[in-house]
Amino acid sequence: MLERLKRLLPLGYFNFFYSYLGVSVHIALATSMLVAILDGLGLTMFLPLMQAVDGGSTPNKGEMGDMRVVIDAMETIGLTPNLVTVLIMMLVFFLLKGVAKFGMEYYRVVLQQRFANKMRLDNMRLLAGYSYSEFSRADSGKIQNTFSGEISRINSAYRQYFLMLQYLIMTVVYVVLAYVSNPKFAIIVAVGGALSNLVFSQIYSTTKTASRKVSKEMNVFQGFLIESVSSFKFLKATDLISKYKQKIDQSIVDVEYQQRRIGVMTGIASAAREPLIIIVVVAAILIQVLYFQESLGLIILSLLFFYRALTYLVIMQSSYNAFLAVEGSIQNMKEFTHEMEESQEEEGEIPFNGLQQGYSVEKLSYSYPETQVLSELTFEVRRFETVGIVGESGTGKTTLVNLLCGLLPVDKGMIFVDGTDIADLEKHSFRRSIGYVTQEAQVFADTVKNNVSFWDADTGVKDEKVWQALRLAHADTFVQELPQGLDTIIGINGVNLSGGQRQRLSIARELYRNVDILILDEATSALDSQSELLIQENIDSLSGSLTIIVIAHRLSTIRNADKIVFLKQGGAYDIGTFSSLQHSSANFRKMVDLQTV
Numbered sequence: 001m002l003e004r005l006k007r008l009l010p011l012g013y014f015n016f017f018y019s020y021l022g023v024s025v026h027i028a029l030a031t032s033m034l035v036a037i038l039d040g041l042g043l044t045m046f047l048p049l050m051q052a053v054d055g056g057s058t059p060n061k062g063e064m065g066d067m068r069v070v071i072d073a074m075e076t077i078g079l080t081p082n083l084v085t086v087l088i089m090m091l092v093f094f095l096l097k098g099v100a101k102f103g104m105e106y107y108r109v110v111l112q113q114r115f116a117n118k119m120r121l122d123n124m125r126l127l128a129g130y131s132y133s134e135f136s137r138a139d140s141g142k143i144q145n146t147f148s149g150e151i152s153r154i155n156s157a158y159r160q161y162f163l164m165l166q167y168l169i170m171t172v173v174y175v176v177l178a179y180v181s182n183p184k185f186a187i188i189v190a191v192g193g194a195l196s197n198l199v200f201s202q203i204y205s206t207t208k209t210a211s212r213k214v215s216k217e218m219n220v221f222q223g224f225l226i227e228s229v230s231s232f233k234f235l236k237a238t239d240l241i242s243k244y245k246q247k248i249d250q251s252i253v254d255v256e257y258q259q260r261r262i263g264v265m266t267g268i269a270s271a272a273r274e275p276l277i278i279i280v281v282v283a284a285i286l287i288q289v290l291y292f293q294e295s296l297g298l299i300i301l302s303l304l305f306f307y308r309a310l311t312y313l314v315i316m317q318s319s320y321n322a323f324l325a326v327e328g329s330i331q332n333m334k335e336f337t338h339e340m341e342e343s344q345e346e347e348g349e350i351p352f353n354g355l356q357q358g359y360s361v362e363k364l365s366y367s368y369p370e371t372q373v374l375s376e377l378t379f380e381v382r383r384f385e386t387v388g389i390v391g392e393s394g395t396g397k398t399t400l401v402n403l404l405c406g407l408l409p410v411d412k413g414m415i416f417v418d419g420t421d422i423a424d425l426e427k428h429s430f431r432r433s434i435g436y437v438t439q440e441a442q443v444f445a446d447t448v449k450n451n452v453s454f455w456d457a458d459t460g461v462k463d464e465k466v467w468q469a470l471r472l473a474h475a476d477t478f479v480q481e482l483p484q485g486l487d488t489i490i491g492i493n494g495v496n497l498s499g500g501q502r503q504r505l506s507i508a509r510e511l512y513r514n515v516d517i518l519i520l521d522e523a524t525s526a527l528d529s530q531s532e533l534l535i536q537e538n539i540d541s542l543s544g545s546l547t548i549i550v551i552a553h554r555l556s557t558i559r560n561a562d563k564i565v566f567l568k569q570g571g572a573y574d575i576g577t578f579s580s581l582q583h584s585s586a587n588f589r590k591m592v593d594l595q596t597v
């Protein structure tokens, strides 16, 4: 019974909303109750009013059931019930109801906005703390969809859910008032109302299923969309975009089909509303008059309340159905936040105040579910050293760097930074000391200045700092030639810059940040030999003031490195300087020969 009630009234969702808004939701619901009670009291005055108009100077309290307490209360405060006093009381009740209703509507809108914002902020917090290793396995379509589309669907779910609760409370209040004024009639209509609910239960379940499918399909759709935008050039150049489009089209058609089902169900629910009320009321009056031979006068007040109750019951049902149409998004969001909460990065406690001695990597092993990448790797990176990481594709260079940044948790072995286990370091302060230039240069759709300074506040010397970083990254010349110099807006993904220019801007950003450790993950791969050489010279000139870790395919980049970690397939490795490795490692020598450095 309790289970059925729970299913009929989805109170479980209450906890979801409550978790964001706390007691405010109780206040919102209490105002709904107040509105219904004030309205009920106002309606109660109709009966004495009619009696007063009919010529009876004192209203007949017998026809009001227990609602006569209102008249009793008037008498207690010294108001004789007559046409004027009854009218005044009615006016007062409806005026107060108007005020309460305004408060109710206003507060609902305020809470809805607060809810949406809290949800967004919470999601951003979870995303910022998301562990990188989990993120790399996550479904990007789902993340995108949950952050954009799903939030607005949940916002609408919130609205419908609270409308439904408000209407439910009003329905209950009116039923109670109807019961107080005429219990027998009340029972008949309540039974009728409950039966009408059965008609809706099928509609509810179809809507709910369709809604969940819409959410899932939207995740898929967003995933396709992200990929087609990020791979646009490739897809366009090869016309694979036509084939890819078919996948997206199918996903759009699937969503449309489910939306149509929801539309049909919503249509039926709203069309069946009025006839159902009338059927229940007519049946109740007939039973009351024909079977119990009651006078119509006796049921009139109860009928008034019931008409109100049934109206709210039906709009409650339609709000419920509208809620179910977007309910799938709540499930999606719950799953998503749960996944994100479970996958939060573990935070260390020791603040990092800049690299003093260096890294010490001891017997470090790492494997992905299917691949053993590093095995018992041991080496040191001393402060201000430049260390090159080389090896064939897939030997684990990026994985190693991810471990050194603390992006991936250490699997086996240890990484010490200045003697502290990397896991114990406070991640934010540690990463603030790291500059990272990735293989795909990161540029943002804003000005060159903001790209380099990363929206740093203007301190008066900001432009000079930006130019200095640009010079070091050998990007000053091309920036000077841009139409608005530092204020030139770069297109999304830097599409109006060449690959090499994008890379130089990314390097400039990291140099601007005054980091301690600079990681270059094949950062110069998109550069022509001349630019690479110049940057190389700049990087060489930085060595001695920065600790630099360079992943390089082109061995020329790491010729002058203090140390080279040469990774081989399956986890084996060699360590040495460029010249010592040439002697000691046959594989390294082969690689050098192939590149004819």
Ligand SMILES: Nc1ncnc2c1ncn2[C@@H]1O[C@H](COP(=O)(O)OP(=O)(O)OP(=O)(O)O)[C@@H](O)[C@H]1O
Pocket: 136, 137, 368, 369, 370, 371, 373, 391, 392, 393, 394, 395, 396, 397, 398, 399, 400
């Ligand atoms: N998130 C992941 N899940 C599973 N396997 C992964 C993941 N990331 C990398 N790998 C696998 O681990 C191995 C090492 O990858 P990694 O990117 O570290 O190599 P790399 O030396 O940097 O390669 P490249 O030079 O091609 O960039 C590869 O076989 C790769 O397929």
